[in-house]
Every structure is written in structure tokens, then in C-alpha cells.
Amino acid sequence: MIECFGGIWVARLPCSAVARPDLMDRVVNLSKRRGLVFPSSEIYGGFRSTWDYGPLGVLLKRNVKDAWWRSMVQLRDDVVGLDAAILMAPRVWEASGHIATFTDPLVDCRNCKERFRADQLPASGACPNCGAKDSFTDARHFNLMFKTFVGPVEDDTSVAYLRPETAQGILVNFKNVQTTTRKKPPFGIAQIGKSFRNEITPGNFVFRTREFEQMEMEFFVPPEDADTWYRYWCEERFGWYKELGIPEDMLRLRPHDPEELSHYSVGTSDVEFDYPWGWGELEGIANRTDFDLTKHGEFSGEDLSYFDQENDRRYIPYVIEPAAGADRATLAFLLAAYHEEEAPTADGKVEKRTVLRLDPRLAPTKVAVLPLSKNEKLVPISEEVAGDLRRLFMVDVDAAGSIGKRYRRQDEVGTPYCVTIDFDTLDDNAVTVRDRDSMTQDRVSLDRLVDHLREHLPT
């Protein structure tokens, strides 16, 4: 493959995949070094597997969430949005079954007093902390919801929970939303927001954290159509990840075994991603039946059935739920995009480059504006060009270091286009636009630049 690079036509060397055991380390390292994801409260030694999204990470995650919202809400006429509070009435969690059943079995070591998940103890029966044998208490149920108190008095009447899922905020609003929007089943309600689970064993970077962000949609359908819609949403959601650039061989749709199903579900499939440590969940699509609306009807005393005027019948809608994790999706897009390859330098040599082959819609920065040098004539033009582009795109201006180094810096954070302003620009009013993936360069006149980029950067 022959391409133009730095004005010289050179052969491009083949891309080499990164070995799986190294991939996670490299992505975590890149994330820290370039401001994608930092350990939370890091100056205080971090805090219990929580993470902060840095300047580039917040843009990437926003783009993931916006892409979901666009596909689930904006582009559809049968789904509307919602943003419910994290703090809800505790009765919600009684009705949903979370207070009774959202638990892990825990045991204490009688010797060292450490606490463990009963289902993760070693077969040897010896405490993983102090080595004592057969020292464990019987398992007790530990609820995974974070508890707090609302109002000035701490007692049973003021207990509240941080929601462990956004879904219930949607389900209890079914009637309000249906009435105000006059939607008829089949229709859905979509929501993006934080949820909290007091996981005993968080880990794998942002994959399993106690605080996390969900992208959930509850789709209300006539009971007899539930299975059809369940299969529709399995396909639709699987396709979303593919369409945003995750290679199909890194994705699979795995139906749950009957014994794996939640108490409320007659069918669940996970969209799984091939993480460096193995297949793991990106999203679950569940047929929740009429369990939730029935329970909330019983516990609240409100009638949550729907009257179908056309067919003169009343029914409690079934719910199909595609529930995705925004953090997991962000991590998967990062892992799938991470490449190291050998690339030609401007002076004809070959060097390694790291490149995030993110879909341009997800890339944190869309365009980097690079004045060839800090020359007093080039910098003002660069500022002007950047100012124009900022009205449409997230733009970065970088004037430090050699142009080759700056290309590498943009490649490794996935910037699709670099616009270089050089001394010729002063004469020809044109700039060089370099493509991240092909590394080809186009000379584009300044008055065509916005249109050129708009054509190459679809919404």
C-alpha cells in the first residue's frame, strides 16, 4: 500500500495487533497519561475503585452517551426520554424486590474478622486473609444498595437508598409519561443516569465500579408481542455497537441459561464484548414480562394497566429492557480502537505509532489545528482557523514539538483530522488536512475547510 506522507510517497507497513495480556495495561496507561481516565481522589491514594473521566475521557463518554440518545430517542418516533431522581421512595425497592433479593451472601472469618463473598471462597476452606481453616460464619445476605438517611433524623422512617438501576425510575413513571405524551404501546422510555451498587469485588478498571452510569430503555408492549420485540431489541442493540465500529468478532449475543435468569425475566440475552480478560457483559436485553408494572400497581395502589381503545381491552404491558453500561461501552470502544502499528516518518524512516481508530462520532477531539511552528505569522492564522472550527467541532490547538510528534499525540487519542498551517498557507490560503487512519494528506483551501471537514465528520 503506497501513500503520501509528509510530501513523500512511501509504503505503509502493516498494522500489528497488540497482544491481549498487554492491551489492558496499555489502555489504562494511555488513559492516565493522556487524561482519559484518572483514579478518583488520586492525591489521597485513590478511593475504592472509583474513577474520574479526564478532559478527553469526558468527551469520549459524552459522545458514547449522545450516540445512544440519538439512536434511541432522537431518531425514533416510538421512544421518549426521561431523567428521574437517584433518590426514590423506599417503597419502590420493596415493590421491585431489591430490598428482599438484591443481595450477596457474605461470611466472616471468626479468627481475623475479615468479610468475604461466600460464593468466592477458596475450595481449601482456609481464610484467604489469615489462613485459618474452617473459621467462617454461616453466610448472611448483604444488600447491595447504598443506604443513607434523608432529613434531620436518622431512623427507620428516614432511610433512603441510592438507586441500583435507573429502570425503576422509568417504570414508576409509566403512567405519567404515557398520559402526557399520549403514546400507545409499543413505545419506550429511555434514560441515562448514575446508579450505585455496593459491590464486594469491583475491578477491571471502569468495568465493574460501585458508581456507574447506565443507559436504559423500557419498551412497553402488548403481552402477545413481547417475544417479537425482545428479539427485535437484541438485534438492534447488537447492531449499535457494530455500527459504531466494534469489530463483529469482538462481540457476541449470549442468551442466559434458564437458571441464570432474574426473578422478573422470562428471557435475557447479554451483548458481550471480548475484553482482555475474556467475554464480559456490555448490555443485557431482558423480557421483564408484566412483573414490574404489576408489582408497582400492587404496592402503590395505582392502576398501571393500559386501556387499548382500538381493541377495547385493558392489559398490563410487558416490558422489554435493553440496559447498557455507559462506562463499559466507553471501555469497549477504547479497547477495540487501540492499535499499535509501524508507520513511516517524515524523513522516510519507520516508527511505531499508537492510534485509536475510534469512529469519528466518538472521537474526543474532532480536529487538531497545528501551526507548523510558533512563528508570529502562523499562530494568529491558526487561532482564527480554530475559532471558526470550534463553532462546529471539538478542536485542539497544539503548537509544541515537531509536527511528526504532534501527529502521534493526536493519533493516540483518536483525533480524526489534523489541520496543519504552514508557510505556504500565507501565500495560497490553503492548509494540509491529514487523515488519522490512512495518514493521507489533502491540501484544502481555507474557504473550503469547514465544508471539507463537515463532509468527513458525520453527525
Place this chain on the structure above:
Amino acid sequence: MIECFGGIWVARLPCSAVARPDLMDRVVNLSKRRGLVFPSSEIYGGFRSTWDYGPLGVLLKRNVKDAWWRSMVQLRDDVVGLDAAILMAPRVWEASGHIATFTDPLVDCRNCKERFRADQLPASGACPNCGAKDSFTDARHFNLMFKTFVGPVEDDTSVAYLRPETAQGILVNFKNVQTTTRKKPPFGIAQIGKSFRNEITPGNFVFRTREFEQMEMEFFVPPEDADTWYRYWCEERFGWYKELGIPEDMLRLRPHDPEELSHYSVGTSDVEFDYPWGWGELEGIANRTDFDLTKHGEFSGEDLSYFDQENDRRYIPYVIEPAAGADRATLAFLLAAYHEEEAPTADGKVEKRTVLRLDPRLAPTKVAVLPLSKNEKLVPISEEVAGDLRRLFMVDVDAAGSIGKRYRRQDEVGTPYCVTIDFDTLDDNAVTVRDRDSMTQDRVSLDRLVDHLREHLPT
């Protein structure tokens, strides 16, 4: 004023303002009725002054947050974004002073055991609940942070707090962000996210709630420039609300009195809005000095000073903080936009219309597509037009009721443009585009429609 309405030229009657005491009721009522804001957990009787944003409310609030992000991050080269976790290391709140001083004074009634804010007791000295006189205990300090426990054991070592402000998530990341972005002061870090305060007296709809969303930016500057930047941000932020359509006479900038200042600030001004109950805070702009970075440096042992290479000196940056409330801003935009006026109907009569004169950038729905009737020839064209427009805008399709009623329905939720597909469309391939504010109507050919709307709906 003469305008074309429903094909007839008529005089438009003057707009009448809504009396202040009624305004709040009408906006709360509209919010409930049209799906802007619902009481949270409403089927369970609500939950302690929490609120859920409905299908139109979530769009409005997203637009407010996106407008802030665009103006603070995308359009500037001196501010970057961040998204820090809600759960942070408890030492953060020791360093910031929140554990020691973020309190309200509370008293108990010895007779009925109710608890009250000491600074809000009636002058009579009698309990507002049971009427007992001089029954109060001495005031005790009640911390406003919500407390929970992280991990399987509930003890002092596992206590964590829900952040009472997003600011500290930015401040503890100063070094990480500065290093990875290579920004030099003056530069800022912006964040949007939920915060939690266990307010004793929440109220006034979404104005004061225990769970709320902030839009905060910390701007790091050389100490000698702090006052200049403080004044710059006061102006800038005041201007933001004006530019997005709040009339200047509903806004004021109020500098805090010296005794009103927080312990960390040498200067604070509030951008205030003229709420129906009086002037109230939209946003505070504070000169926080080097208090935060100094404290976090002391408590963490990390050096949070900045080395200024150009001037060969090291200093701890001062911080200017514009801290806005996303919910308050959303409410203010709603209140300022709410109008009732008399408008001509299609048959030449006059009727009252409610119209939200929201800036088009904030309007939940940008375009409504209205087939004149449910005729089998009009509906498919409407679906096709809506499908095209959805790629660019939030679109609503409404086919139910008279066209005049449908215009009213769109007016009262602030939809800037209605596109009506009628029987002439079948012949002339054109549609009627009606403007919300002027109620004028343009005939626009279908192949020009996207461009026409794009010109009238700026980003």
C-alpha cells in the same frame, strides 16, 4: 400588527403578562400536564421534594447543560472538561472544610421530639409542631452531607459522603489535568454533575432540592490576576443568561456582603433571577483564593503548586469559580419564557394561547410535523418528512385534533416551528412552516425544508 394566520390576515392582539402570584402555579401545572417535570415516585405519594424530568423536561434540561458546555468548553481554548465521581475519599471533605463547617444548627422540641432549624424558629418561642413553649434543646450542628458506607462493613473506616458540590472533584484533579493537557494558568476545568445536600427545608419546586445538578468551572490563575478574572467571569456568566433569552430586568448581579462570604472566599457575586417569590440565586461566582489547593496540598502531602517557567517562579494558583445550578437555570428559563396572550384563531375569533418563548436552542422539540388530517395520503408524507428532519432536530409528529389545537399544544411547550402537510402538498411538494412567536406562516418547498429550518434554528 397584521399577520397571516391560517391563510387569513388578521390583527394580532397584544401579549399580556402573567401576574406573579399565578406564574409559579401555572408553570408547575404546565410541567406536570405536559411532561416537563413530575413529582418523583409520584405513585407512592412523592418523595421528599425530589423531582423527575419528563420527556420534554429532560430535553429542555439537556439543552441548558449543552449550551453551558458549548460556551464553557467547546468554544474556548482555555477551559477543558472533567467528569469526577460522586463518591470521593472522605479526606477530601476534611481538607475542604465540609466535615467541620458544612452544617446547619438544629434544635429538638423536648415535648414532641420534632427537629427544626434553629435559625428558622418563630419569635414566639413556641414549637411550630405541638405549640409547646420554650421546649427547645440547645442547637447542635447537623452536617448537610449525605453519609453512606462503602464495602461490606459499616464502621468508621467505610464511611463515605455523597459530594455536596462538584467543585472538589475538579480541585483534587488540578495536577492530573494540568499535566496531561499541558495547559498553563489562566485555564479552567469545567464539570456538570449531580450533587447532594441534606437540606432541612427544600422547596420552591426544583429551586431547592436535596439532589441537584451543578455546572461548575474552576478557573486557575496567577494570584495577582485573580481580581481581574473574577470580574471577567461575573460579566461573562451574567451575559450567558441574557444571551439565552432571559430579559435583563429579570436578572441582577449581587455582590455578597463581607459577613455573607464563605470561609474560603474574598469575593463572591450571585447572578440572581427574579423568581415569583423574589430574587434568588442562579449562580455564584467566587474568588476562592488559593484556599482549596493549599488545603489539599497540606492534607494529601502532594505539591499542588504550579511552576511558571517563563517567569521562573512557583505559586499556588488562585481559583475563580462560576458555580451554576442546572435545575435552577432550567426553572428560570421556563419562568421567563412563560407567556399567556390572546391570539386569533383560524376562523377569525380570538382565543387565549400559552406560549413558551424559549430560545430555539433551548426548546425541547425543534420542529413539529403536523399532517392536516389522518388521511392515508398525508400520513406517509409526514412520516417521511419527520424521518428526514430527525437526523438534524428533535421532532414531534402530532396528527390528533384540529390544526389550531395542535398549534396551541406546540406553543405551550415552546416548539419554534410547526410544519403542516396538507392536501396542496400532494400537488406542489411544499409545506407550511409556522413560526411560534410571530405565528406567521411560510410556504416552503420540501427540497428546501431542511435548509430553511437549519437557517432558522442555529446551534
